[in-house]
Amino acid sequence: MTGAAKGRIGESVARIEDPPLVAGRGRFAGDIGFPHQLHMRIVRSPYAHGRIVKVDAGAARAMPGVFAAWTHEDIAEVPPIDFREGRIEKYEPYRQYALARDRVRYVGDPVAAVFADDAYAAEDAAEAVLVEIEELPALLDGAAAPGRFDDAGRSTEADVVRQGYGEVDDAFAGAAHVIERELVVGRHSGVPLETRGAIGRYDAARDVLELHGAAKVPHRNREALARMFDRPLSGVHLFESHVGGGFGVRGELYPEDVLVCAAALRFGRPVKWIEDRLEHLVATNHSREQRHRIRAAVDEDGRLLAIDDTFFHDQGAYIRTHAARVITMTCGILPGPYKVPHYRATGHFRLTNKTPAATYRSPGRFESTFVRERLMDAIADELGLDRLELRRRNAVGPEDMPYALPLVVLGDDVEYDNGDYVGLLDKALAKIGWEALGSDLARRRASGEAVGAGVSMFVEKSGLGPSDGARVSVDTTGAVELVTGGASLGQGFETAMAQICADALGVDYRRVRVVHGQTERIEFGIGAHASRATVMTGSAANEAALLVRAKALDVAAELLQAPIDSLDIRDGVVRRSDSAAGASVTLGEIAAALAPTKKTLGGRAPGLSAEGWFHSDHQTYPFGCHIAVVRIDRGTGAVAVERYLVAYDIGRAVNPMLVEGQIAGGFAQGLGGALFEEFVYDERGQPQSVTFADYLMPTAREVPGIELLLCEDAPSPRNPLGIKGAGEAGVTGVGAAIASAIDDALQIPGAVTRLPATPQRIKAILADRG
Amino acid sequence: MTAKRAITLSINGRKYDVAVEPRRTLADTIRDECGQTGTHLGCEHGVCGACTVLLDGEPVRACLMFAVQAEGREIRTVEGLAEGEALHPLQRAFIAHHALQCGFCTAGFLMLAAGVLERDPEIEDEALRDVLSSNLCRCTGYQNIVKAVRAAADEMKARR
Numbered sequence: 001m002t003g004a005a006k007g008r009i010g011e012s013v014a015r016i017e018d019p020p021l022v023a024g025r026g027r028f029a030g031d032i033g034f035p036h037q038l039h040m041r042i043v044r045s046p047y048a049h050g051r052i053v054k055v056d057a058g059a060a061r062a063m064p065g066v067f068a069a070w071t072h073e074d075i076a077e078v079p080p081i082d083f084r085e086g087r088i089e090k091y092e093p094y095r096q097y098a099l100a101r102d103r104v105r106y107v108g109d110p111v112a113a114v115f116a117d118d119a120y121a122a123e124d125a126a127e128a129v130l131v132e133i134e135e136l137p138a139l140l141d142g143a144a145a146p147g148r149f150d151d152a153g154r155s156t157e158a159d160v161v162r163q164g165y166g167e168v169d170d171a172f173a174g175a176a177h178v179i180e181r182e183l184v185v186g187r188h189s190g191v192p193l194e195t196r197g198a199i200g201r202y203d204a205a206r207d208v209l210e211l212h213g214a215a216k217v218p219h220r221n222r223e224a225l226a227r228m229f230d231r232p233l234s235g236v237h238l239f240e241s242h243v244g245g246g247f248g249v250r251g252e253l254y255p256e257d258v259l260v261c262a263a264a265l266r267f268g269r270p271v272k273w274i275e276d277r278l279e280h281l282v283a284t285n286h287s288r289e290q291r292h293r294i295r296a297a298v299d300e301d302g303r304l305l306a307i308d309d310t311f312f313h314d315q316g317a318y319i320r321t322h323a324a325r326v327i328t329m330t331c332g333i334l335p336g337p338y339k340v341p342h343y344r345a346t347g348h349f350r351l352t353n354k355t356p357a358a359t360y361r362s363p364g365r366f367e368s369t370f371v372r373e374r375l376m377d378a379i380a381d382e383l384g385l386d387r388l389e390l391r392r393r394n395a396v397g398p399e400d401m402p403y404a405l406p407l408v409v410l411g412d413d414v415e416y417d418n419g420d421y422v423g424l425l426d427k428a429l430a431k432i433g434w435e436a437l438g439s440d441l442a443r444r445r446a447s448g449e450a451v452g453a454g455v456s457m458f459v460e461k462s463g464l465g466p467s468d469g470a471r472v473s474v475d476t477t478g479a480v481e482l483v484t485g486g487a488s489l490g491q492g493f494e495t496a497m498a499q500i501c502a503d504a505l506g507v508d509y510r511r512v513r514v515v516h517g518q519t520e521r522i523e524f525g526i527g528a529h530a531s532r533a534t535v536m537t538g539s540a541a542n543e544a545a546l547l548v549r550a551k552a553l554d555v556a557a558e559l560l561q562a563p564i565d566s567l568d569i570r571d572g573v574v575r576r577s578d579s580a581a582g583a584s585v586t587l588g589e590i591a592a593a594l595a596p597t598k599k600t601l602g603g604r605a606p607g608l609s610a611e612g613w614f615h616s617d618h619q620t621y622p623f624g625c626h627i628a629v630v631r632i633d634r635g636t637g638a639v640a641v642e643r644y645l646v647a648y649d650i651g652r653a654v655n656p657m658l659v660e661g662q663i664a665g666g667f668a669q670g671l672g673g674a675l676f677e678e679f680v681y682d683e684r685g686q687p688q689s690v691t692f693a694d695y696l697m698p699t700a701r702e703v704p705g706i707e708l709l710l711c712e713d714a715p716s717p718r719n720p721l722g723i724k725g726a727g728e729a730g731v732t733g734v735g736a737a738i739a740s741a742i743d744d745a746l747q748i749p750g751a752v753t754r755l756p757a758t759p760q761r762i763k764a765i766l767a768d769r770g
Numbered sequence: 771m772t773a774k775r776a777i778t779l780s781i782n783g784r785k786y787d788v789a790v791e792p793r794r795t796l797a798d799t800i801r802d803e804c805g806q807t808g809t810h811l812g813c814e815h816g817v818c819g820a821c822t823v824l825l826d827g828e829p830v831r832a833c834l835m836f837a838v839q840a841e842g843r844e845i846r847t848v849e850g851l852a853e854g855e856a857l858h859p860l861q862r863a864f865i866a867h868h869a870l871q872c873g874f875c876t877a878g879f880l881m882l883a884a885g886v887l888e889r890d891p892e893i894e895d896e897a898l899r900d901v902l903s904s905n906l907c908r909c910t911g912y913q914n915i916v917k918a919v920r921a922a923a924d925e926m927k928a929r930r
Contacts, residue, residue: 014865021873022861024808024848028874031807119798120791193812193820193908194874244810244874245908277813490872490909661868664911692817692906700912701903730911 005571007499007509009721012657015495016510017488026242029197029213034270037199038067040260041122042279043112043129045104048138048353048685052102055112056130063128065121068267069114072099075262079228081253083323084220085411093150094158094351096318098255098262103150104133105317106355107687108282110255115263115271138685142314142350143291149351156351158315161324163331165406166342171306175297179379184754185367185735187289187314188677190360190669191697194244195275196284200260202268207235211261214238214517216251216487217527222519224253224321225261240517246489247669248359248529249285252321256283278690286679287360289314290330292371297342302383302390306342309334309371313349316356324349325410326357329364332409336372337421337457337623338394343407353685359529361669362728365458366735370755373456373736381749387740388425391457395421409619410464410530416621419649419714425457425625428647431709432627441629445747450632451642452747454740456733457625462725463535463718465616468526470540472501472548473609476595478572478588480507482544483515485525486537491727492658493533499654500538500721504545505552506569507587531725534654535620539719544612552608555590555600620716622724624648626733628741634766637759639675639742641702646733647709651716651724659726660708666730668703673731674738675756676702706730777841781806782850790837797821799837800847808848808877812906819905822878822885823847829885848877851884859922859929860884869918871909878905883919891927895920 007013020026043055057069080095100109112129116122139147139156146157172178199212209231214221218238226236243250256273263271275283292311298304313327331345360366380390396403396416403416437453444451471483482501486493498512515521516528526532549569556574557564560583568577575584591608593600629643646663653659676696680688689695715722739752742762751765774789781804788803795814800823801807812820814833821832824846851858860880863869870876879902886893886901893901899916907915 015868017873018865018870019857021870021876022848022857022864022880023852024806024877026808026873028807028810030801030811120794191908192874193818193872193906194810195812242874243872244812245872247908277815277818490874492871657868661871661910661914664913665871665909666911668911669908691815692813693815697906697908699903699906700899700916703912705913706911 005502005506005508008503009499009654011499012655013499013509015492016498017492017494028194028242028244029199030274032199032212032241033272034199034201037270037272038115038117038267039119039122040263040271040273041114041126042110042256043114043126043131045100045107045109045111045133047104047133047135048107049136050104050133051136052100052104052111053132053134057112059130060114060125060128063125065117066125067115067117069112069125069129070099071112072097072101075099078258078262081255081258081321082224082227084217084224084321085323088323091158091319091323093154094319096255096320096356098258106353107685108355109317113259138353140352140354140681140685142289142352143312146350157348158319158351159324159349161327161331161347161349162345163407164344166306168306168308168342168344171342172297172308175305176300177298177383178295179298179375179382180295181375181378182753183292183294183371183374185288185290185370186755187286187679188673189285189287190247190249191695192245192247192250195277195280196250196254196256197274198257198260199270199272200264201270202264204268209236209261209265210239211257212239212241214240214251215243215489216246216529218487218517218519219485219525219527221253228258229261229265238519240487243489247361248363250489251487252285252358277692281690281695282355282687285320285358286316286355287357287363288367288673289357290367294371294375296375296379298379302379302385302393304338304340304394307335307340308344310346311348313347314352314354314357315350316352316354318356320356320358322358326359326363329409330368332407332414333365333459333461334368334372335405336369336459337396339396354681361666362731365460365728365732366670366673369456369458369732370735370739374739377740377743378750388455391425392422397422409461412464412619415618416459417716417718419623421457421623424623424647424649424711427711428625428627428645428709432643432645432707437629450634450745451630452741452744453627453629454737454744455625455627456736456740458623458732460622460624460725460728460732461619462531462622463616463620464530464532465536467613467615468536468540469524469611469613470537470544471522471609471611472505472541472544473607474548474587474591476588476592478511478586480505480512481515482512482541483521484537484541485522486516486533487528488516489528491528491662492655493528496534496654496658497538497541501541501545504542505549507572511572531727535719535723535725536614536616538654538723539614539721540612542721543614544610547610547612548608551610552587552590555593556585559585559593614719616718618718620651620718620724622648622650622729624729624733626737628737630738630741630745632742632745632762637762637766639757639762641671641704643707644704645707645709646730647711648729649711649714650726651714652712652722653710654723656710659710662726663708663730664706666728667706667734668698670731670734671703672698673755674735675758678756775838777838779804779837779840779845781845781847792836792838794837795833796835796837796840797832800832806847806849810874810877812875817906819882820875820878822881822905824881824885827885827888829882846881848880851880859925860919863918863922867914867918867921869910869914875905875907879907879915887923887926891923893923
């Protein structure tokens, strides 16, 4: 369609984002400041559960540099933080107030806020706030009997979420084999390198409340803040700057975001809050903790007849912005790449006295893939079948596509769009040399080493609709601006969007400035979550750029006196496509010709610009498989990953280098959850993982390079570019593949029933089996 | 709160006269008093390495030092890596090898690598990986960081 400009779709060009970031010129939340700002420090509950007897901030208020100190009574009119999707009546009693009222429910629950001229002074004063709490018994196990959440006697079981179809009980009654397992995924989370930060500012001159340091879903948070503070949308704006990683946890609306806004409104001074790491590990959303009791009914040949899964989702102390998203997703995506004729999932949504939980990269899929793939391994092991052969027998085939299931994921009916799941598995096995690898591992095991390989398969979901819009405009210098309601968390959003826009329009991608996360600039926006951005915002950008292209060609045809279909745009210049020389006009000149004052405008709308919209009925379903090769030190129980292959069909890669980066980074996080990272609590609910010395994120020592097989065999039929999301492919299958490989290395089928598989747990497995 | 002390810090060859409490960390002082916000704070307990700067050529955690301890020493931060608009080989290699995503840990890795390569230009792959394992990155999975530092090391060696 276009000429030799750089950065077309499919090219691994360098990122637009990088130059300021490598030069120390980024602008992260901590780098934002306003004159006369106050610094906020939160006083947090030291108890996991208790009744608030007294919070006395008097001494703190009297300290030098302190401007104010708040307890719940000071902001009693501020409602608890709502769900992103709006009202869900049955969960409302479980919402969190910005400052705890009557009870504290986890160590870290905010009970007071101190505001001072300096961050050090605020921290000093916070220590002077007297908090008297009558400790209550802490409920720390989501699978134990529910207790009372509040004095009204509400249960700590907020809900039982059910999904399924078919006649599950009949299928089990007639099955040749029933295989049952209890499987646990540990509590861990995104833990971005930049802690959270929020700067509230009230601009009295314009009557606008501003929240800086926004991320992920600025438009949705703007709506929520407008509701909470009873302000019109036009009187609330969010501003995203650089964001030091999100992974699902950052950018949700938290108590601290509400507090800096409330304080900015009340005090008329900007209020800045930067989370410290200890706070982050107890205050920012945790994730993943689930205990599954799952059973499968299979026939003599190992074909699945039914799956019945009962699981306990440890939500922590409150239901935050995501409401039941993770538990619902777990139910909806658990069948994955296999045909399950009858299915029942029963998720117990349980509150406990730990940090509230919500989404973390690949929510519900990391967990359900671990559980489902462990179950598949167990079936194969019990029936004496090869683990891969069992998967082949049960996989959804290309002839079954589109494959609809009466299940719901993110409010969307599940319908896999396309793909050859077994075909991708075969390619992956060929790439890693599965046969040779198997004999090599067997030889090494015979000589005493504990080495093994494991495979996991999964279906991802991406590109949640229903709609997103974008605006493209070209100025008189030929510079392009793409305004989106998307968000950048460091994933390369600007570059990907610039490439899509540049490709459609016919310019170099470096000419495109991408705006994101600025509610002042665009009315609607979906932000960046659920691997939606490239599919939805990218498709909208493509649409807008094509409209601008059409408008440019229309004007150029008039200026150059040439038929439209003889013209092409190359590197920002319009000329006849059959000649490299000859008359031409630049996009900048066309923009000038479209000025409101120009006769050349004709009957057209002024400006070389357009707004494009993309609508989608269904998500797209990329898919993949992971292969892990591990070596275990029987002495220490430590697991080392020798090789790791990720095979993934992305439909179409906008920038393969960025896709590979997403997958490699996702793998490292998955590895953390599989082997190292866990939020541990003692019996009174005191968190034990409150520094990076206790919460072990993988380093360059633990993370091997991955082998990547990136396929574009199944472009999505659900958007014009054929793209599917990439953000979560590296994470989803890691726990499952590593667990399977550990079984193989130890030659103990079903050895791993719980993640993370820490050295202590591996040692316990070895001790158990003598 | 304690009385402030007047000190002079030398950052990237420029003198900064500041008054700080003795308890104020070097990282906070570099960022807040001297306005050099390229140095980031990721944990404030010396593990993540995002705040790594060079002190007389040695990589140190700026969150674990007080500003008053850095008086009279030569501090180098990420802002001092480039010469004018010409990026340092490490900076160029980080871009070329996609060694950053969110960019928050990047300054720490760049300064760690710069310090190590100046001290040991011939560093072997294993030792290099060992050194780089002293900082945390949550986005990249590290391979591209290792590749970028290796590429920059080779380029810097060829230039000498």
